[in-house]
Amino acid sequence: MPLHAIPGYSRLNRNHKLSAAAVAAGGAAAVVFAVVPGSANAEPAHNAASAQNVKPVAYHVVDDSSAYSLVDNAAAKAQNAELTQSSTRAADQASAEAFAAKKQAEGDAKAAAEAKAKAAADAAARAKEDAKNQRTTQAASRSSERKPVTYANNLDGWIRESLSIMKKNGIPGSYEGIKRNVMRESGGNPRAINNWDVNAQMGIPSKGLLQVIQPTFEQYHVAGTANDLYDPVANIVAACNYAADKYGSMDNVDSAY
Known part of the structure; x- marks a missing residue:
């Protein structure tokens, strides 16, 4: 056949x-x-x-299209598996990066919160220390106000005490201006008295450190000082009050007044 x-x-x-x-x-x-x-x-x-x-040989026709289909399917499956693995790796990498970013953000937020808390604590500590210092200063000031100032019982102390009283009463004058006139008028002797000038001839001699007559002392006497013409502080303050009225200040007096 x-x-x-x-x-x-x-x-x-x-x-x-x-x-x-x-x-x-x-x-x-x-x-x-x-x-x-x-x-x-x-x-x-x-x-x-x-x-x-002898039987006739039977011929069998082999269709290899199915074999090609198997090969194609295997290749497709392998490709799909590779794509799946790639997608899985990409997803894992993205997840890891997201996790790292989240941890970084959490770390930054924690660091910022700690820095803010530390700044607040430092501010509170400074405020507390400032309040403590203020209380200490106020206490020292009150103590200083309650404690009277003690002046030396000499010409320097008399002038300094007089200047303190003059400042409270708005009477001008300086340490040097007062001392210069005291030394010229009495030499620094609070009991000095002039019995030979015209005032003495009129029966009202000048007395004290700045040689003030009694009527002038009474007119310009400053409350809070002794009512005694020989008192050093009372004498200086009254004389400076008189000089401010007549000459503007004891600093402007360079001779008998």
Whole structure:
């Protein structure tokens, strides 16, 4: 039977066709061998019967399209698996980066909160220390106000005490201006008295550190000082009060006044 008469032969590929031709050739060779006389012991009848019992070779057409489909499916699965792994790795990396960013943000927020808390604590500590210092200063000031100032019982102390009283009463004058006139008028003697000038001739001699007559002392006497013309502080303050009224200040007096 011609090879092209085999059903489906035209659909076979080259390898299949070569296989089919080999099988056909083998079958033909077997038939020829069967009819060729053999050895003396050969049994022609039996060989003929055997030849008659030879069944026709069945040809099976193999369709390899399914094999190609399997290969394609395997490649597709491998590609899908690779894509899945890539996506998984990308997702894991993104998750790790998000986690790291979150931790960084939490760390920054914690550091900022700690810095803010420290600044608040430092401010509170400074405020507490300032309040303590203020209380100490106020206490010292009150103590200073309650404690009377003690002045030396000499010309320096008398002038300084007089200046303190003059400042409270708005009477101008300086330490140097007062001392200069005291030294000229009495030499610093609070009991000095002038019994020879015109005032003495009128019966009202000048007395004290700045040689003040009694009527002037009484008129310009400053409350809070002793009512005694010989008292050093009372004498200085009254004389400076008089000089401020007549000359503007004891600093402007350079001779008898």
